[in-house]
Amino acid sequence: MKNLLSMEHLTNDEIIAILDRAAQFEAGEVTTLQRSYHIANLFFEPSTRTKTSFEMAERNLGCTVIPFDAGFSSALKGETMYDTVKTLEMIGLDAVVIRAKEDEYYNELLEGIHVAIINAGDGAGQHPSQSLLDLYTIKKEFGSFEGLTITIAGDISHSRVAKSNAIALERLGASVHYLCPPEWAGNFTAHHNWDDLIEESDVIMLLRVQHERHKVNKDFSKEGYHEQYGLTLAREKQMKDGAIIMHPAPINRGVEIDTTLVECERSRIFEQVQNGVYVRMAIVETLLKGRE
Amino acid sequence: MKNLLSMEHLTNDEIIAILDRAAQFEAGEVTTLQRSYHIANLFFEPSTRTKTSFEMAERNLGCTVIPFDAGFSSALKGETMYDTVKTLEMIGLDAVVIRAKEDEYYNELLEGIHVAIINAGDGAGQHPSQSLLDLYTIKKEFGSFEGLTITIAGDISHSRVAKSNAIALERLGASVHYLCPPEWAGNFTAHHNWDDLIEESDVIMLLRVQHERHKVNKDFSKEGYHEQYGLTLAREKQMKDGAIIMHPAPINRGVEIDTTLVECERSRIFEQVQNGVYVRMAIVETLLKGRE
Amino acid sequence: MKNLLSMEHLTNDEIIAILDRAAQFEAGEVTTLQRSYHIANLFFEPSTRTKTSFEMAERNLGCTVIPFDAGFSSALKGETMYDTVKTLEMIGLDAVVIRAKEDEYYNELLEGIHVAIINAGDGAGQHPSQSLLDLYTIKKEFGSFEGLTITIAGDISHSRVAKSNAIALERLGASVHYLCPPEWAGNFTAHHNWDDLIEESDVIMLLRVQHERHKVNKDFSKEGYHEQYGLTLAREKQMKDGAIIMHPAPINRGVEIDTTLVECERSRIFEQVQNGVYVRMAIVETLLKGRE
Structure with missing residues (x-):
């Protein structure tokens, strides 16, 4: 290499x-x-x-x-x-x-x-270095990637992390789902609500809303995004045993994730660092x- | 600690x-x-x-x-x-x-x-690190703080140095006076002219006029400030034997202090550094x- | 020193x-x-x-x-x-x-x-450190400065490099010529076209057009400058055997020099670095x- x-x-x-x-x-x-x-x-x-x-x-x-x-x-x-x-x-x-x-x-x-x-x-x-540390974090947790269900949620079309991870995770045997508002899906086939994803995922990987790349969209509401696409306190309770939360950071607290979940037991956010x-x-x- | x-x-x-x-x-x-x-x-x-x-x-x-x-x-x-x-x-x-x-x-x-x-x-x-180096400079000069008369002159309400030093110096036994234009006194009880302070002080500690925090005040005149609150050549002559001049720097030469006094015998300004x-x-x- | x-x-x-x-x-x-x-x-x-x-x-x-x-x-x-x-x-x-x-x-x-x-x-x-590395590059190539013909071409009046090199090269025995548009000559006596210079020079030292110092001049055309004062492919062919090209960089490719000449055999541009x-x-x- x-x-x-x-x-x-x-x-x-x-x-x-x-x-x-x-x-x-x-x-x-x-x-x-x-x-x-x-x-x-x-x-x-x-x-x-x-x-x-x-x-x-x-x-x-x-x-x-x-x-x-x-x-x-x-x-x-x-x-x-x-x-x-x-x-x-x-x-x-x-x-x-x-x-x-x-x-x-x-x-x-x-x-x-x-x-x-x-x-x-x-x-x-x-x-790629972010992707590799994400893979490392997942492998450390689960031993391998085979059969894992992973949901990547957020600003997918602008996300280097989503693109890098999508390639690697699927090739390594994980099943990867995407969740985002319709206008942020880009080339990905994405879900637009959490439905079954929240209960089925072994890993929920949240992406940062990149406000600096969305200057045009004045309709964006942090609260609205959090309610519909964010990891709320209620959704965390639905996650299955042993499932973990990841985020490449920096975090918009209260947008992608409820602020009290950033360092909750499921969170690997600072361990990723x-x-x-x-x-x-x-x-x-x-x-x-x-x-x- | x-x-x-x-x-x-x-x-x-x-x-x-x-x-x-x-x-x-x-x-x-x-x-x-x-x-x-x-x-x-x-x-x-x-x-x-x-x-x-x-x-x-x-x-x-x-x-x-x-x-x-x-x-x-x-x-x-x-x-x-x-x-x-x-x-x-x-x-x-x-x-x-x-x-x-x-x-x-x-x-x-x-x-x-x-x-x-x-x-x-x-x-x-x-x-606090600036305050501690100020204390070190004074202790090196006078051996202790007991009984010293110290005048802090300048932009007191905006000054981290004034606040940090006020607390420490008074507790260590020095008598501290403040000198500034009335509008810069903040919570301090301040003198507004040098009167007896210039002859009585063991330490004259000048503070930087923080132009960047005074953008509104267009009436401010550097010459006027220097004449009324600065350390002029004439005032330096009135200082008592062994008294020293301090300034946390950066200095506005000709405002807080006459430029030729910056490295005069009484000055500890660069020694502070x-x-x-x-x-x-x-x-x-x-x-x-x-x-x- | x-x-x-x-x-x-x-x-x-x-x-x-x-x-x-x-x-x-x-x-x-x-x-x-x-x-x-x-x-x-x-x-x-x-x-x-x-x-x-x-x-x-x-x-x-x-x-x-x-x-x-x-x-x-x-x-x-x-x-x-x-x-x-x-x-x-x-x-x-x-x-x-x-x-x-x-x-x-x-x-x-x-x-x-x-x-x-x-x-x-x-x-x-x-x-001066740029000048000394230019001198080093020339001495490494030719052994000494005596009898060398050197042309410095470009934005001479704004160039620290031109001024530093002019002093040193002439004193060390080289014959130095200057080439630039009339309005960029400053105090130098400069040629305004390549004429014989291209065939006679042992060293052609190109200077960067400092766009950031020419904000007023809207008439400036990169193509026009390149054609008249730059080192074009055609001019490089006229250079004598063993002659070299230098440039202090950063380079405006296509302005001072044709982009394919930057790493040609005659070029010492990256060796200068x-x-x-x-x-x-x-x-x-x-x-x-x-x-x-």
Whole structure:
């Protein structure tokens, strides 16, 4: 594996290898990388958990992290992504983690670039490290994906997480359902009410309503959304024994989920964050080991 | 001590313990922390000296500092302070230093959060690390606080420094006077001219006129303020032998203080900055040792 | 050498000493600095390659880099450059790298400041580390500067690179020509068409059209500029054997240079970036060694 760009590019074996390596890190194993590598994190969109999680993972692997302030870079002067990344390569970096507004921005990096590229989110495209940490969280809970019923609820058409997870979960044997208002379904065949889903799901994966991408829609009501599509206190009571709640965060409390459920017994929301560091250590180590 | 949020929470003994530890650091002692801890500095308001001072102090203690760009974080997507800090905790941080616009933002962090919180300024509330470095500077100069006359002059009602220092200095035995235009006194009983204060004060602590918080007042004249409330060349000549000048900075030269006095013999303004690193080392070490 | 502010301040011997030291770093030598120094990079204008290059160079020398977010500092509250830098000195920094909008901002730092200052670009003034890496690139190619014909083409009057290089190259024995639209010549005597220059030049150094400094000129056409002043495919064919193409980047592809020439055989554009790290290691080490 040279780069990590999209869940579509990973085989099931590659996915399982990353999850297994993450489990070793969680159990306290240390990296077997032979030297200290140089990495930069290029976040052209705001981020707290993904960026900080990579920063921590990289340091845990003994990497030297070179700061890069995407909001104050030559991209403002119209520099192409290719030229920015090539520049970082020539400066001596081994890998770059990139989040950018453009779908598949990485296509212009496939030729001529030798640093490893980790996609930390491309527009409304993919978010593979989030998907892998979601898979890790589910596997840790249930042991495998075969026969699980998983409902992904929320802003599906804009969600990198939904797209990345849909691909992987179905291929790994889970049955995945989608729930959202009709206008947010995009290419997905979605349910528009909870009906039987709430009682049948092993995993309810809530997605953030991306207010910043819905500026036009003035009819949107947080209360209305919560009542119809959110995880209310009443719905949580209908969930089956052992079923869990996930959310990639940041959370709109009271919209996707009742605020008191964020840290309820079923919730794995903050555990997902913790798992993310181990998974990202596995991702970065895998790509860097491929260069040794 | 689990967190450092407000000078109101510190006993005199806790204050003195921090000042003594800072003095040991200034004398060249090194930390006795048992491992490298992970810290992030979350500055939601601009800062040069406080943030950089913490960055230096943390590295001097052998901490790993995880970068956090508050101006480009998920707070922009409406994430609560609780969720941001809980996320950093799950990522593996041991302590966070926070500056935020909201008074007592930390109240929502008192339950459920296990990282140590250091308040680096909350709105128009408190700024305890600045207060402690001010106390350190005064104690280094005069040996103790008993019987000292201290005048705090300037934008008192908006000043976190004034509030933090008022509490601590009076409790430690100093006599504190306040000087400001009538409309800036807030809850303080303030003098409105220098009269006898200039000759009687051992310490004159000038506060920055916070232009950014006074956008309405178009009548404000820098020259007029300087003449009536600032430390002019003439007033400096009236100060008593051994009296010192302090300012938390950044300075508006020619407003709070005549520009040639910034580095005069009586000024401890840049020495305060130097002392700040030792004091912040003591603060961070104290909180982290409490976790060992 | 205490500071590096302008190419005008360097003797030929000092220039050659830095280039020679850079060559040793490129050959794998390590620094002889006696301890880990503290440095901050203060970039008040956007930058990718200069800032990242210094960040890498500083770490290669074993320095501790203290982050400084210029876009979110007390400079926003009106703090003077002197007070900002003096503050960093008191916090314990040994050197600061500064890019700022004001020409010769460093004049206010010449007295009273003890940290080493490295100018990474002052307004439309100088950019000495870029000039030194350009010189390094040329010397590596041709062995010396004597008798070389060098054409600097583009936005000369606004270019820190042109000014810095003009001084140094002529003094080192090269014959330097300038090419630009008449309104961009500034104080330079410039050619306004390529004529014989294209066939005679050993080095063609293209400058970036600084769109952000030309907001008024609505008549500017990228295609027109490229046709008349840019390096087109046709012109590249006229260049003499062994002649090279340079550009300080970021590049406006299709304006200063045809996009397919950016990585052609003659191009040293990305090699310049690589050379920049060695040259900046030499600069920083030279200044820090002067303090030992």
